[in-house]
Amino acid sequence: MQKNKALVSLVMGLSVILIGGFALLVYGLVQQASNPNFKFFKSNEAVPADVKAKPPANISIPIPQGSKVGEIEVSEGKIIVHLTTEARQDRILILDAETGVIIRRIRLEPQR
Numbered sequence: 098m099q100k101n102k103a104l105v106s107l108v109m110g111l112s113v114i115l116i117g118g119f120a121l122l123v124y125g126l127v128q129q130a131s132n133p134n135f136k137f138f139k140s141n142e143a144v145p146a147d148v149k150a151k152p153p154a155n156i157s158i159p160i161p162q163g164s165k166v167g168e169i170e171v172s173e174g175k176i177i178v179h180l181t182t183e184a185r186q187d188r189i190l191i192l193d194a195e196t197g198v199i200i201r202r203i204r205l206e207p208q209r
Contacts, residue, residue, distance in 0.1 A: 125137060156196070156197030157197075158178075158190070158192065158197060158199070160178075160180055160190075161180070161182055161188075163182060163183040164180045164181065164182050164183075164188075165180065165181050166178060166179070166180060167179040167180065167181050167187075171194065174193070174194045174195070175191055175192065175193065175194055175200065176191075176192040176193075176194050177189060177190070177191055177192075178190040178191075178192065186204065186205070186206070187204075187205040188202065188203065188204050188205065189202075189203040189205070190202055190203075191203070
């Protein structure tokens with residue numbers, strides 16, 4: 098008899114979750130119908146609307162003349178490019194993956 102009570106409790110709990118999810122779905126649809134910009138979760142990203150709408154197809158990244166690209170890595174929406182110049186100076190460029198905008202330039206210098 099104990100097993101039946103546990104099973105009934107499980108079914109009731111899952112029913113409550115299912116009905117709650119359905120209620121949230123209906124609420125979201127009603128809100129979306131009255132306000133097309135409605136979102137359950139707000140985004141904190143500070144990306145201009147024109148960039149968010151249509152990212153450029155071709156991106157050009159200026160690098161110093163005579164530089165060679167050593168490595169390229171992608172991490173959390175950023176592209177990390179390791180450059181080595183003719184004078185053996187290492188630099189790292191951190192770019193936004195969607196827009197190609199240089200976020201940060203890092204110059205590596207030997208300690209003296």
